[in-house]
Amino acid sequence: MGKKGFGQSEPPTRQAKKFLLAFMRCMAETQEDRDRVHNFFKSHQAQLNESLLEALPLVVQKLTPEREEIAPFLLTFGNSIQQFPLGDRMLNLELSIAAYQECLKIYTRENFPQDWAGVQNNLGIAYHARIKGERAENLERSIGFHQQALQVYTREHFPEKWARAQNNLGNAYGDRIEGERSENLERSIVAYQQAMQVYTREHFLKKWAMAQNNLGNTYRERIKGDRGENLEQSIVAYQQALQVYTREHFPEKWAGSQNNLGIAYRERIKGERAENLERAIAAYQQALQVRTREHFPQDWAMTQNNLGTAYGERIKGERGENLEQAIAFYQQAAKVFSRDAFPQQWAKNQSDLAETLMKRASLTNKIDDLDSAITLLKASLEVAASGTPYFIDSQYRLGNAFSRYYEYTQNPADLQQALQAYKIALEAIDPEHYDRKQIWQALPTTQSILGSRLVRDGRWQEGLQLLLNSINQLSRGDDFYAHANALFQTGKAHEFLSDWDNARLYYRDALRLYEHLKDELGIAQSRAGLGGVLVSQGYLEKGLAELAKAQEIYQHLQKPNKAAELDRLYQLAKRAWEQQLSNEVYV
Amino acid sequence: MTTADDIFDRSANNIRRLGLKEIPFTESPIALNSETLRCVFTGREGELEKAFNQFQSRDRRRILVYGRIGIGKSAFLLEVLSVLRRKRPKMLTAYISLPSDLDLATTALIAVAREMPDDDWALRQLHQMGIPTTKPMKERTTEASATMGFGAKLSEKDLPMTKAQYATVSLETLLERASEKYPEGVVIAIDDLDKQNPSVVRQMMHDAQGILKGRAWFLLTGHPTGITGDLLTSERGLFDLQLELKELDRETTYRMLINYLNTARIDNECKDLQDPRSVLPFVPEAARRFCQVSLGKPRLFNRLGNTVLSRAAELQEQLITQTVLEECLKVAAPTLLQRAALNVQEERVRILLQQRGSLSDDTITMADLEPLGFRSFVDIVPILERLEEADLAHQLDRGDAKVFAPIPLPPADDEVLPE
Structure with missing residues (x-):
């Protein structure tokens, strides 16, 4: 609202009044024909502005003698501007809400119960679409308006209007942010089914x-x-x-x-x-x-x-x-879905684009796309209403983007950010949601990668804890590969800490699981790790056997570098074993 | 005399028939008084020597005693403390089993405060934590009294119970106060470190490095499969001595049996290894067989000893021959199983262990694990350790694999082994 006081005046109402009267004339002439009303708005687009929004209540007040007559025009104005596809969407909706609210000052529940209920219904629709304000709060208000409407529109007396309000209530529940998402969707289905009875x-x-x-x-x-x-x-x-x-x-x-x-x-x-x-x-x-x-x-x-x-x-x-x-x-899409006019749609579009850039990065191995994806997702999350499906998707995607980014940067801070994003997504998602499992599994998988990295960096306390947490979670999930990898990483972490007993235990578990999955590379890695540990513990013969098997698989998988790397350890261990044997003979 | 009185007398007579005034075996060394512990504690000479060598230094030391479940870590700790009490009267010794939800500083604070019953400040610490003290603690407050003119009345009210807020500082203060009275230092023995969740203990050790390297001597216990495995490798430098306790050899176990029986035998103090009377009511062959099934594990030894003597008394035997021993051992397995109160999953792992004869990270298969609802051996290690704790399983001494086997007890007459 405009400031009042010295040097300040009330918002200019003359223009607004002129506009409103022109609109009323148009209504009378066109018999409320939608296309012609839209054409009217199109030709008066410059007047659809903040001043009109501010002046609207004052103009209505000034038209006091004809107040009851103006109510239907306000209602039509509210409906038409809400459906007008051009101009500033946010402003159009605010104008629509303002018109309805003015309308309600005339159409009270006591005097005009049916009209009152009709405006409640329209306000419910407008608040559902509203851009300004907190999205969750707008949806709660939308539900509230529809429920108010249903107090008058009973099935017995107004079956058609009752069905309409049920349908609109179904729409609002379908998008609701507050409460359990699964429950809201069930309510939405019930409301639609009610509507379809009529x-x-x-x-x-x-x-x-x-x-x-x-x-x-x-x-x-x-x-x-x-x-x-x-x-x-x-x-x-x-x-x-x-x-x-x-x-x-x-x-x-x-x-x-x-x-x-x-x-x-x-x-x-x-x-x-x-x-x-x-x-x-x-x-x-x-x-x-x-x-x-x-x-x-x-x-x-x-x-x-x-x-x-x-x-x-x-x-x-x-x-x-x-x-x-x-x-x-x-x-x-971005040409229409601008951040200001369609913030939620803009956020979703940005997030979807980011996902595609990440896919392109996998194809081209270019870090630039990942960089852009992270920027897009962060910007999208600034706008996305917390708790909405888009918000959850974007957090999950941000987690994926940071995990992948780590592969290039090897900076543990990226994994920390990935974990953070996954955690937020997991907290926001409905416990029963079909996508939850995907996020739930991403968390321990990232934990295991970060855990092993932290151990290598000397932050073993923190790292080992992450690894053990991830194993604990993965052992209850059905991603066997992620579980096997976490076991392997934990083996590696223990080996790094020279905790041979635990390293051996985890390598053997990883090996068992990889063998079950017939994952040759996993088998080779686990045998190599196990062989190294057994050698370190002094069980040279057993260790050599594992190393030889690992080498064989690496060769079979055409990974000569890995095989050669292992061969150095194998030769060293073999010499030690031969030495041991000759000492025994000597003794 | 009532019937119950008669039954009591009969029961006492049954024990007396074996030449004993009571059953001397107890699975918890804490239940023994210092004198009895001194009599029954057997072996571990090498380990004691290493531990006492540490106490010849002026510097405060940290000793970690580790070994498998039931190997006698608590008894060892108590024996060390009991010797110190005799040899170093100006040294304060405190023993505590680590409570489940406390940090190391608070635990140490409680242990030391309990040993300082004459110190008001120490008692106040305990009182504030809601731990009963021998002396009732009252807070003195002064209240201005209107009715008494310029006088003031003294009133007493109970102190509210709160946890030690600044445990580390309080412990430091307490140790300072203790040093005045105990110039030879303070020894804090914290037992059962790894009966807690390993990750919690790991964090606890990490957080308590300052305290451990502070004013007091510390003796800690744990078993190698739990936290100490990590500690040994990762917290290198934290302990001045890491003492591993292993199973007692047969001869030491035999001597331990003599020592135990000797504390309860009526009119027979024979401790001569060669003299058959030293192991009465066992005959020497049965005593040797008993030592064999005890696997050199003090707690299993005590549990089995208890079962065997109770059963022999029930059978109104005077002498435990090999036949009697076998008869008595038959009740051991079901008794241990009953006492363990296993849940369904633990029971399934026990049955698998019985079927396989042994389970190890080296030989277990996915086909073994999957029906149990697991995919990795590390998942069933805690269950196997639980069985070990209940003396239903034991670990074999293998460096290249973690191997568990059932305790080789004779099956009960009516026990049918699962397929």
């Missing part, structure tokens, strides 16, 4: 399709139940929606459901992965036929982002080219 295909074809689409979204993200099955349900729901949402009759909705179907196919577990990704790409490309940058910039950017992800994971085609294509899609 929105039947027979009576409300369009609404039924909408609810199917929304249900598809929630099943796609559902945590409880079998993940593969949930995704199948999601695909079925979208396909149901698309039976109604045809391109001919509902081009926008059709494009939206195609986009969603694409996401479900990309995430699909059943069926051939390569084929699912091709289907996803095809669905996105269909969506883009309607979602043009010119007409639907936000939706266009969203699908660009999705295409980026699908190309980043694509199996068919040349990998390098696919990654370049993915990066190009993200860059396109």
